[in-house]
Amino acid sequence: MTETVIQTRDLTKEFIRDEFHVVALKDANLEVRKGEFVALMGPSGSGKSTLLHLIAAMDRPTDGEILVLGENLRSLSDRAIARWRNEHIGFVFQSFNLIPVLTAIENVELPLKLTALKKKERMEHAATALKLVGLGDRLGHLPRQLSGGQEQRVAIARAIVTDPDLILADEPTGNLDAQSAQEILTLLGRLNKEFGKTILLVTHDPHAARFASRIRHLEKGELLPEGQVPADYTVAPM
C-alpha cells in the first residue's frame, strides 16, 4: 500500500477580517500519496493557498485534522514545526523570494545552515542542487544577475537541497513568461518522475495543472470531490 503523505479531515480555516467573518476553507478532505504530483486549482480566493499554508504548517487550522508525513501538525510547538519544515518540506513561491544579497549558491545553502553539515558539505550539496536545475554555471550570481526563470530554478534548488519528502509550490509560474514557465513545470515533473518527489502545486493555470498526475478543484473555500470541476470551469486548448 502506498504511503499517505498528506491527509486532511474536515479541515476548516476561518478568520475575521475588518469585522467580517470569512470562511477561507471549509471541511476540506484531501489525501495525497507518496510520489504523487497533485495540482490544486481554483480561482483567486477559492482557498487553495490557504490549504497549502495549512499543509506547510505556516498557519493553524480553525478546525479539523491534518496529518502530514504522519505528523499531527496541530500538536507540534512552533520550534518543532520550524525544524519539521526544514527537514521535510520544500517550498517554491510565486515571486521566487531569494535573498538579494546572497549569491545563488548561498541562497540554496540557507536551509542547510540549520543542519549539522559542515560548510564544505553544505556548499557541495548546494552546488549539486543547482546543477540539477541546470544552473551549475551560475553559482556565484546574485539574484539580480539572473532572469526570472533562472531565479525560480534557484528557488527550486533551494527547495530540494535538503532532500524533502514534500515539495509545495504556490503558483510557481505566475511571474514567468511562457517559455520559462514551461521549463519550471518540466523541472517539477522531472523531480516527481525521476526522483519520486511528492509535489503539491497550487495554480489557477489549467496548462500548468496538466503537468500534475491528479487535479483537485476548489471553489469558494470548498474542496470539490475528486473529478468534479466548478460549473464555469473551461479548459483552454493546449
Place this chain on the structure above:
Amino acid sequence: MFRYVPLMLKNALRNRRRSTLTILSIAASLCLLGVMFALYRGLFLAPPKPGQELRLVARHKVSMTQPLPVSYEARIRQLPGVREAMVWQWFGGVYKDARDRRNFFARFCIEPDKLFRVRPELEMPDEQKRAFERLRTGAVASSDLAERMGWKIGERIFLTGDIYPVNPELTLVGIFKDPNTNETLFFSYFYLRELLGAGPRGDMVGTFQIQAENAEAVPRLAKAIDTMFENSTAPTKTETEQAFALQFVSFLGNIKLYLMIICAAVTFTILLVSANTMAMSVRERVREIGILKTLGYTPGAILFMILGEAGVIALMGGALGLLLASGMTAALRQGPTFVGAMRTLSITPDVGALSLALAFLIGVGSSLIPAWNAARTSILEALRDSG
C-alpha cells in the same frame, strides 16, 4: 550560531550608503564618548603617576590661597614616617610676554637641596644638582620645557612677579627629566625670600610637599599633620598629591557631572541613530524574514541575526570612533593645559574596551524591539509584506 555570521555581515552592509552614514554617525558619537571616558579615567580613575604614591601636599584648611607659616615644615619633618618635606610655593609671574600662551609654564619656588628627595622621579645629573644647590639664583627646568623654549644650560631667565612684587633674574643650571612630562621651572625659595626682604610675607608659604617613607604611612601622616595644626591659627588640610591636583579641575565646576551628562547625551544619540537604522532595515526585510522562517529558521535564530547585524554596525562605528578619538587625544596632549591628566590623555585599552562594549550594547539594545517584532511576525504576515 556562527554559521549565521556571513549572512549577518552581508545584511549589515546591504544598503551601503545607509550603513556608511550610520557607521559615521556612531563613529562621531563614539569619538566624543571615547575622549570623555579617557578624560574621566585620566582625572578620576588613573593610578598615581610615578612618584605620586608616597607624596602628600599640605595646604591651608580654608583654601590653598591662604598661606601657612614656613615654620610648619620643621614640625612636619619630625613626624614619624616622613622621609622629606619642603616648601612648595607657586610663584606665577610673567615670562617675556604674557599674551603669548607659549610663554605659559609652571614656576615654583622650592628648596633645591630637597627637591630630588621629595620628587625622586625627577632625574638630573649630580653636578647640575650641586650647581642648583650652590647658586642662589639658579633654576632648573624640565626637559620638555627647555626643549620647547630652546633653553640651554646658562640661559638667563627673567621673570616679572605678579603675586609677589619681585622680579627674579635666574640662570638655568640644570635640566631634569620628568616622566610625567610636566613643563615646570623650579628656583630657590630662599632667593624669593631674599628678594622679598624682611617682612611677614617671606615667612608664609602656600603649600608643603611631603615624601612619606612608605605607602602605609601616607594616610596616617595626612591625619597626623592635620591633627598637629588643628587648633592653630592656620589649620591644614593634607591630602595625596593626586587628590590635591584634582582640586584644580574642580575649579571648572562639577566636572564629573558634566562628563556624565555629555556621555549620557552621546549614548542616547547613538541609541537613536542605531534604532532608526535598524527599524528601517528590518521593515524593508519583513518578507525575507518570512522566507527564512519558511525554510525552518526559528524566531530565536532570526532574533540573533538581526541583533548581531546591529551589533556589527555599532562595532564598526565604534572602532572607527576610537581611531578618531585616539587622534583627538593626541591633539589634546599637544595643546596648552594646566591639568596634568590632559598631558597623558589617551585611549587606554580599558577605555577602548569599555567604549566598544558600550557601542555594541547600544547597537544590540536599540534593535531589540524591531528584532523582537520581526522574530514574532507570523510567516503569512511576513510574506504578505511588500517591503
